[in-house]
Amino acid sequence: MKISHLGLLASLLFAGIVQAADAPAPTKLNTTADHSKFKELQREFTSGPEVTKACLTCHTEAALQIHRTKHWTWELVNPLNQQRLGKKNVINNYCLSSGTNLGACATCHVGYGWTDASFDFKSQENVDCLVCHDTSGNYKKLQGGGQPPVKDTENPPGSGKIVKAIDLAAIAQKVGKTSRDTCGACHFFGGGGDGVKHGDMDSSLASPEKSVDVHMDATGLDFTCSTCHKAPAHDVVGSRYTPTGKDAGDAHIRGKVNKSNPATCQSCHGQTPHKAGAQPAKLNQHSDKVACQTCHIPQFARGGVPTKMNWDWSAAGKLSPEGKPMLKKDAHGHVIYDSKKGDFVVAENVTPEYAWFNGEVTYTLLGDKVDKADGITQINALGGNASDGRSLIWPMKVMRGSQPFDPVNKTLLKAHLAGNDDTAFWKNFNWEKAIETGMKDANAPFSGKVDFLKTEMYWPITHMVAPKEKAVGCNECHATGGRLDKIQGVYIPGRDANQLVNLIGWLAAGGTLAGVMLHALVRIVRRKN
Amino acid sequence: MKVHRLVSTLIACGLLCASTLASAYDADWKRGRIYYRSVCTACHAAQAGGSIAPSTMTKAEWGAYLQKDKHAKGKDSVKQYVSKSYRASIRSQNKAADKFADLPDEELFEDLKAFLIKGAKDGDAPASCS
Numbered sequence: 001m002k003i004s005h006l007g008l009l010a011s012l013l014f015a016g017i018v019q020a021a022d023a024p025a026p027t028k029l030n031t032t033a034d035h036s037k038f039k040e041l042q043r044e045f046t047s048g049p050e051v052t053k054a055c056l057t058c059h060t061e062a063a064l065q066i067h068r069t070k071h072w073t074w075e076l077v078n079p080l081n082q083q084r085l086g087k088k089n090v091i092n093n094y095c096l097s098s099g100t101n102l103g104a105c106a107t108c109h110v111g112y113g114w115t116d117a118s119f120d121f122k123s124q125e126n127v128d129c130l131v132c133h134d135t136s137g138n139y140k141k142l143q144g145g146g147q148p149p150v151k152d153t154e155n156p157p158g159s160g161k162i163v164k165a166i167d168l169a170a171i172a173q174k175v176g177k178t179s180r181d182t183c184g185a186c187h188f189f190g191g192g193g194d195g196v197k198h199g200d201m202d203s204s205l206a207s208p209e210k211s212v213d214v215h216m217d218a219t220g221l222d223f224t225c226s227t228c229h230k231a232p233a234h235d236v237v238g239s240r241y242t243p244t245g246k247d248a249g250d251a252h253i254r255g256k257v258n259k260s261n262p263a264t265c266q267s268c269h270g271q272t273p274h275k276a277g278a279q280p281a282k283l284n285q286h287s288d289k290v291a292c293q294t295c296h297i298p299q300f301a302r303g304g305v306p307t308k309m310n311w312d313w314s315a316a317g318k319l320s321p322e323g324k325p326m327l328k329k330d331a332h333g334h335v336i337y338d339s340k341k342g343d344f345v346v347a348e349n350v351t352p353e354y355a356w357f358n359g360e361v362t363y364t365l366l367g368d369k370v371d372k373a374d375g376i377t378q379i380n381a382l383g384g385n386a387s388d389g390r391s392l393i394w395p396m397k398v399m400r401g402s403q404p405f406d407p408v409n410k411t412l413l414k415a416h417l418a419g420n421d422d423t424a425f426w427k428n429f430n431w432e433k434a435i436e437t438g439m440k441d442a443n444a445p446f447s448g449k450v451d452f453l454k455t456e457m458y459w460p461i462t463h464m465v466a467p468k469e470k471a472v473g474c475n476e477c478h479a480t481g482g483r484l485d486k487i488q489g490v491y492i493p494g495r496d497a498n499q500l501v502n503l504i505g506w507l508a509a510g511g512t513l514a515g516v517m518l519h520a521l522v523r524i525v526r527r528k529n
Numbered sequence: 530m531k532v533h534r535l536v537s538t539l540i541a542c543g544l545l546c547a548s549t550l551a552s553a554y555d556a557d558w559k560r561g562r563i564y565y566r567s568v569c570t571a572c573h574a575a576q577a578g579g580s581i582a583p584s585t586m587t588k589a590e591w592g593a594y595l596q597k598d599k600h601a602k603g604k605d606s607v608k609q610y611v612s613k614s615y616r617a618s619i620r621s622q623n624k625a626a627d628k629f630a631d632l633p634d635e636e637l638f639e640d641l642k643a644f645l646i647k648g649a650k651d652g653d654a655p656a657s658c659s
Contacts (some may be wrong), residue, residue, distance in 0.1 A: 028555070117604060138653045164653075181559070207562050210624075219562045219624035 016217040028490035034171035045168035048112040048148050050127040054172065056124060063124035065234040069112045070241075073121070074098070078242055080283065080360055086239045090363055093311060093379055093401040093455045097366075097414040100441045103144040104156075104418040108186035113145045130168075131185065133199040135176040138166055139185075143418075153401075158420060175184075179504050180206050180216060183225040192341075195305035199397035200463035204303020212303045214465050228263040238263030243460060245359030246291075246392045247382060265292040289490060291392040294473045296465050299349045300397060303464070304333055306346040312450035314343035317429040325429075340426045342402075352395030352461050354484055357386035361458075366444055372453045377405075377412075379457035386489025393487055397459040404431060412439035554636055560629065561644030562656070564637060566627030569610070577601075583648030584655035591645045595638075607653045611638045 007404040028034055035041055040054040052059045056063055075086035078325065087105070091097045092309055106114040110127045113119060120126060128146065130139050140163060141148055144154045148166055149155070155163045188194060188203045195202030210217040215227070229238045238261060247264040250271065260267065274280035286295070301307040318339055321328050325339035334346045360383025362371060370377045384391035404413045416437035417425045425434035431450045439446035477484045478494030570580040582596060586594070600607045612634050622626040629637060648656025 081601050136653075137647060166653075177557075207559070207566065209567075217624075219567055 007103045007307055010309055031176060035175050036171075041169060041172045043169060045172065047131065048128055048137050048149050048168070049123075051168050051172050052112075052125045052127055052129050054174075055129045059129075062129065062234065062274050063127040064108060066127045067121070067124075069110075069232070069235045071236065071428040072127070074109065076239070077240060078361070080242070081362060083363055085363060088158050089365060089377070091366060091412045091414065093399055093403050093457050094197055094308070096313075096403060097438070097442075099414045100419045100438050107141050107143050107146045108189075109146055112147055115145050130171055130175065132173040132182050132375075134171055134182055135179065136171050136174045137181055138326070139171050140166055142166065148215070156418075156420075161521065177224070178231075179224050187225075191308060195301060195303075195307045196457075197308070197399075198463075199459055200297065200461045202301070202305035202307070204305050205463065208303060210467055211470070212464060214467055216463075230262045237261060240460070241361065243361070245357045245394070246390050289386075289393060291394045293460075293462050293465070294352075294354065294393055294395050294470070296471060297352070297395055297461050297463075298466055298472045299351055300461050300464055301348045301350050301394075302466075304348070306348045307331075307350065307397065308344055309347050309397075310345035311399070311403075312341075312343040313404060313515065314342065314345070314402045316340060316425075317431070339429065350357065350397070351483070353391055353398050355382055355396050355458070356384035356386060356391040356395075356462060356487070356489070357382050357394040358388055358391040360384065364412060366414060366442060367411055368427075370405055370412055371410055372405070372407070372451065372452060375454070376400075377453055379455050382458050382468040386487075393484065393490075395461040397461055399457040399459065400454070401457075402452045402454050404435060404450050405453045406445075406447050406449060407451040408449050409445055411444070413450070414442050414444070416441070418501065443484040531620065551622050553563075554639055556639040556643035558634075558647050559642065560632075560637070561640035561642065562648075563625050564611070564629060564641055565644055566658065568619070568623060569641075571623065572610075580658035581654070582656065582658040583645050584650050584657065586649055587651045588646050588649040591642075591649050596643070608638060610654040611641060 013062050020100055022097070038054075038058075041051075043054075045051050045054075052063065055402055066072050073086065074088040075084065077084055093239050095101065095105070101138070103115050110128050110131060111119075113126060126317055126521055128141075130148070131141065139148065142153060142163060144156065148168060149163045149166060151165045153165070155161060184203060184206055187198070188201055188205065189196070190201075191197030195204075204212055205216055207218040208216050215221050215223040226236070229236050229239065244261040244264050247260060247266040248271070249260045249266060251269060252258045252260075252262060252267045258267070269292070272280075272284040273292070274283040277283070309422070315337070316339065318326065318337075326337065327335055327339075328337035329348075330336050334344075336344050336346065338344070361381070362381045364377060364379055364381075382396075404415060405411065406413055413435050415425055415431070415434045416423055417434065420427065422428060423430075423433040423437040425431065425448050428434075432448060435450060436446055436448070465506070475494070476482055478492060482495060484492055502511065574580045583591070598606045598608055600610060600633070605631060613630070613632075616626040616630050620630050644656070649652050
């Protein structure tokens, strides 16, 4: 009995060995390197820079490549007008500016420890590899320097909110390509919350349905951000600071050197994208005047996440009768008043506004003169018109608001918002103190007076491309009062009319009809005779 | 007796290795997210009285639920709705089922489990159903 039992077990073992020998070894097919097998990553990490140091033992040039990018410097010079832009320099009508607020803003810097001017931009170990290459979805960074929590941490300090520790080794062993989740960890949450800033980018794009975006459709084409925003040497292409207004080039072909922006529609679809349907030639004719996005993104903020459309800073600072900051929400639970930030208007499924755009953007920067008497100040004035040959009609999110300016020096202002110190606006609700700190940090003059002026900021809409059957219909533009009602410099049939030409046309048509009928009548009468 | 023990030990080691190889699958929580939202949520929302967000249960509760493998209060199993045969039955109307039609049942189940544990109330990233 024992012998037969042993024999059975031995047979099973033999069969198992044979089966194991026949079966292919388990292999990851989506990468050539299993990072969990690297000894450099099989250890405990107590800080982000320690992980980077391990990464650099193999990826020797990666950090130096990052150092050359705007993701690292937060700065770039616009080659068209030499304006010094980037998050470090620009003022907007959301959270106003970075500056002394770096502790909060730089949580989204692709580095570790940037809280003030002492940050070492030449340090390779300060580069944060994990924020872009995490595939576990578990990576987090803390406010106040952007370090990952290696132990349970109250963040922001004094808030009572505990951020749970993460296992850096486990995350480092699962690094991979960037994804919508990694890019979105910052870009979906620009302006201080989900969907706040862009309008066409929010967390609904992490795993979207086709109705939200045909390219990123998780069950379809499943594009990641880098499918379009290529990143040679870690430098991601397709910046809003220097956008492409009109791409007149052909579709990019593998092996052929293309120096144009690979993130345009034309870089894949070419200049005659419509091949089928009712009138492909007629639709293709539109491409020299109308951006693809104008017809193919009928609304933005379509994924169930609202975007901010108006932000009135002048209303900030009101406290409850008990002297506490207040939050007010609308019927959908969206915040519409925050003592720290003022009044908001939020919206979903927003129909864009439209404007000629040739890719030129001129920012109103710190020190540029502004005047309340001029009406609305353009945070980023767009270049373009119907006749320059470089413009297309683009869909825009227009962010409107009211923000602090210096009525004496006539400049926009930087304010110290976040922080635990006495001058931070979100702590003491005193504009003068907050702005004095912000402007001193920027080494810019401040008269001590604060007023508010109205501003607008334009955001060309390019994500959330709808299925073709949901594209804007002809009669939505070719009609009086349609989407393109305010677009000047171009004749749009159905919208535009000249009364004299119309009269001549109707007279000609009516005269022809009358002539035919008269002729027919004469023939009938003469036949009877 | 010694020979018996030796062979048994060898067999145990062999089976353990085989089991380890079988369980070495590195679950893809993102694939689980797609399947949960496009198949589970879609059906629950349309036919089963509403969707269930992963964040409505704890990791332990999801673990126990999947371990028991009882769907609809025991009327059928969870694994049934992750199986190839189920995917084949709905693939003409469901893009996620179509996309993952050929995945082994065990892998897709592990993907789903990874997403639910990650998205649980006390998980690393509490998740909604959409």
